Amino acid sequence: METIRLTTAQALIKFIQQQYVSIDGEEHPFVEGIFNIFGHGNVLGFGEALEQNPGNLKIIQGKNEQGMAHAAIAYSKQMLRKKIYAITTSSGPGSANLATAAGTALANNIPILLLPADTYATRQPDPVLQQVEQEHSIAITTNDALQPLSRYWDRITRPEQLMSSLIRAFEVMTDPAKSGPATVCISQDIEGEAFDYDVKFFEKRVHYIDRRLPNQRELDGATDLIKTSKKPVIVVGGGAKYSEAREVLIEISERYDIPLVETQAGKSAVESSFKNNLGGLGITGTLAANKAAQQADLIIGIGTRFTDFATSSKTIFNFETTKFLNINVSRMQAYKLDAFPIVADAKSTLEALIPMLEGYKSEFGNSITELKEEWLVERDRLSKITFNRENFNPEIKNHFSQEVLNEYADALNTELPQTTALLAINETIDPDSVIICAAGSLPGDLQRLWHAEVPNTYHLEYGYSCMGYEVSGTLGLKLAEPDKEVYTIVGDGSFLMLHSEFITSLQYNKKINVLLFDNSGYGCINNLQMDFGNGSYFCEFRTDDNQILNIDYAKVAEGYGAKAYRANTVEELKAALEDAKKQDRSTLIEMKVLPKTMTDGYDGSWWNLGVPEVSNQEGVQKSYEFKKQKLQNAKQY
Numbered sequence: 300m301e302t303i304r305l306t307t308a309q310a311l312i313k314f315i316q317q318q319y320v321s322i323d324g325e326e327h328p329f330v331e332g333i334f335n336i337f338g339h340g341n342v343l344g345f346g347e348a349l350e351q352n353p354g355n356l357k358i359i360q361g362k363n364e365q366g367m368a369h370a371a372i373a374y375s376k377q378m379l380r381k382k383i384y385a386i387t388t389s390s391g392p393g394s395a396n397l398a399t400a401a402g403t404a405l406a407n408n409i410p411i412l413l414l415p416a417d418t419y420a421t422r423q424p425d426p427v428l429q430q431v432e433q434e435h436s437i438a439i440t441t442n443d444a445l446q447p448l449s450r451y452w453d454r455i456t457r458p459e460q461l462m463s464s465l466i467r468a469f470e471v472m473t474d475p476a477k478s479g480p481a482t483v484c485i486s487q488d489i490e491g492e493a494f495d496y497d498v499k500f501f502e503k504r505v506h507y508i509d510r511r512l513p514n515q516r517e518l519d520g521a522t523d524l525i526k527t528s529k530k531p532v533i534v535v536g537g538g539a540k541y542s543e544a545r546e547v548l549i550e551i552s553e554r555y556d557i558p559l560v561e562t563q564a565g566k567s568a569v570e571s572s573f574k575n576n577l578g579g580l581g582i583t584g585t586l587a588a589n590k591a592a593q594q595a596d597l598i599i600g601i602g603t604r605f606t607d608f609a610t611s612s613k614t615i616f617n618f619e620t621t622k623f624l625n626i627n628v629s630r631m632q633a634y635k636l637d638a639f640p641i642v643a644d645a646k647s648t649l650e651a652l653i654p655m656l657e658g659y660k661s662e663f664g665n666s667i668t669e670l671k672e673e674w675l676v677e678r679d680r681l682s683k684i685t686f687n688r689e690n691f692n693p694e695i696k697n698h699f700s701q702e703v704l705n706e707y708a709d710a711l712n713t714e715l716p717q718t719t720a721l722l723a724i725n726e727t728i729d730p731d732s733v734i735i736c737a738a739g740s741l742p743g744d745l746q747r748l749w750h751a752e753v754p755n756t757y758h759l760e761y762g763y764s765c766m767g768y769e770v771s772g773t774l775g776l777k778l779a780e781p782d783k784e785v786y787t788i789v790g791d792g793s794f795l796m797l798h799s800e801f802i803t804s805l806q807y808n809k810k811i812n813v814l815l816f817d818n819s820g821y822g823c824i825n826n827l828q829m830d831f832g833n834g835s836y837f838c839e840f841r842t843d844d845n846q847i848l849n850i851d852y853a854k855v856a857e858g859y860g861a862k863a864y865r866a867n868t869v870e871e872l873k874a875a876l877e878d879a880k881k882q883d884r885s886t887l888i889e890m891k892v893l894p895k896t897m898t899d900g901y902d903g904s905w906w907n908l909g910v911p912e913v914s915n916q917e918g919v920q921k922s923y924e925f926k927k928q929k930l931q932n933a934k935q936y
């Protein structure tokens with residue numbers, strides 16, 4: 300056997316450069332690059348291996364392990380899971396910082412390769428710097444915390460273990476049904492230990508991402524269900540986007556009058572202007588989509604996990620009469636809601652189904668257009684909200700008095716409502732630019748209001764809805780879309796939680812644009828607590844003497860070296876957006892927006908929250924009674 304003597308880290312770096320994927324006949328390398336933050340756990344092993352043999356890998360120094368992993372997730376998500384970045388971190392806190400990102404990748408089914416360093420295999424220096432110690436087991440390290448957050452997890456304590464481990468990791472990451480984070484932890488002494496590796500291990504390896512085809516039984520069952528339904532509705536989930544099913548979704552919808560409604564992950568699989576696209580479903584959905592869903596006697600879930608928030612899946616449908624048909628590459632997902640399951644690729648399934656439905660028409664007829672038009676009137680209204688200091692009735696009603704709203708207007712020196720600002724942005728930025736968001740009130744506003752007219756230009760991380768994904772993710776977006784403008788849509792809370800990769804974007808000249816909506820608080824959570832009968836409690840950003848915090852975020856951005864703008868009117872905002880397009884370095888536009896001016900929920904969408912069963916507050920008691928009533932008609936599982 301021909302062998303090559305390499306350290307474990309050298310072998311790993313050599314191997315990942317030889318991994319290719321083949322999709323629809325196109326082949327390319329799977330690993331684009333590697334983010335790093337070096338510490339004592341990885342600087343010698345991984346650092347040396349990368350310095351000696353970076354090959355074509357793009358090497359990027361991150362500023363926070365979670366942040367750089369979020370950038371990697373966004374890159375992979377935007378590349379429709381066809382390419383990834385790997386991440387090398389030190390041990391202990393460096394790897395612990397990956398936990399949030401691993402969860403984000405897992406919840407969203409996004410492949411990334413996490414390579415945290417681990418404690419010593421020899422245990423000689425134990426406890427090494429940053430090693431935690433448990434009384435009941437010496438084998439547990441910080442990296443065990445990543446096990447439940449990884450789709451694949453392994454610990455390398457011998458150089459030769461690397462071979463079988465990496466083959467498994469890449470098999471998992473390149474399988475659409477299992478895709479998610481692969482975590483390979485490497486004992487830091489083993490990173491540098493050498494072994495005579497079989498040269499075959501380093502030969503080019505192609506992972507075929509084939510489209511799984513539906514079988515005849517599945518197709519017949521689906522045809523029967525659709526043909527016997529009067530009002531079927533298609534839920535376009537993330538799987539439809541990854542499968543690039545745009546054309547077939549439009550075709551089935553147009554030919555058979557079947558409305559499309561979108562999840563956060565599915566939005567922009569089909570452009571918003573498509574006549575039968577009714578927009579977002581669920582608690583953050585549109586009036587049109589939720590009305591169609593309530594009328595439906597068949598829900599066709601395509602590549603959706605049916606999360607209850609993004610689809611109101613357990614409450615919005617009529618469970619006495621509505622049937623479900625799920626098309627999903629994951630058997631686990633396809634089983635949900637007692638559906639008739641088709642375990643197959645979305646695009647291939649629709650291609651096969653379309654001719655089988657010949658002669659069918661739903662009973663929606665013109666009502667799809669009517670629902671859409673009714674919603675567009677509402678959207679237009681939301682674009683024109685203006686504040687006044689006497690009798691302003693915000694979208695989120697009966698929470699703050701006029702006095703408190705005026706206090707915000709004075710403290711933040713603004714009269715800008717959130718929906719007005721957001722729709723001005725939608726109007727001003729180029730349609731092929733890409734926006735990203737993850738948490739707070741903005742995802743709801745976006746799912747309802749944003750018109751994405753170019754496929755794959757709406758990037759929402761709403762599987763984990765992780766604050767801090769937004770700015771970090773935009774760096775990954777720019778790596779995936781180097782020729783487009785990319786925009787972070789972010790609240791002040793999320794910005795404060797994590798924005799360290801903004802600096803990385805400046806460092807490597809990867810221009811991103813941060814659009815910061817500052818309402819001085821955790822606005823959506825404040826809405827939740829007050830909606831359910833509580834007071835305003837620790838969700839506003841107020842000082843001990845009750846003053847509203849006013850942070851100069853533009854100055855913060857300038858301090859980093861970015862071009863910054865302050866825009867508190869629509870005119871200022873539009874001018875800033877136009878000027879930002881001309882810049883070649885990262886920009887930040889700070890908008891002070893009034894609280895309670897985000898969108899509210901529409902009829903039919905409801906969210907099961909942990910409302911206290913007993914409370915002295917009348918509002919809480921009423922909320923609990925309402926919940927009990929709602930749960931009577933909700934699906935129990």
Ligand SMILES: Cc1ncc(C[n+]2csc(CCOP(=O)(O)OP(=O)(O)O)c2C)c(N)n1
Nearest residue numbers: 739740764766790791792793820821822823
């Ligand atoms: C990492 C993380 N921690 C906590 C939460 C819970 N959470 C969701 S939204 C939110 C507040 C968001 O505030 P901000 O970004 O200012 O947005 P706003 O709601 O004010 O528009 C919190 C604390 C979360 N989603 N992610």
Ligand SMILES: O=C1C[C@@H](O)[C@H](O)[C@@H](O)C1=O
Nearest residue numbers: 737738739740742764823
């Ligand atoms: O708790 C939450 C409520 C949602 O409104 C928000 O978007 C999400 O980030 C969250 O965590």
Ligand SMILES: [Mg+2]
Nearest residue numbers: 790791820822
């Ligand atoms: Mg806020």
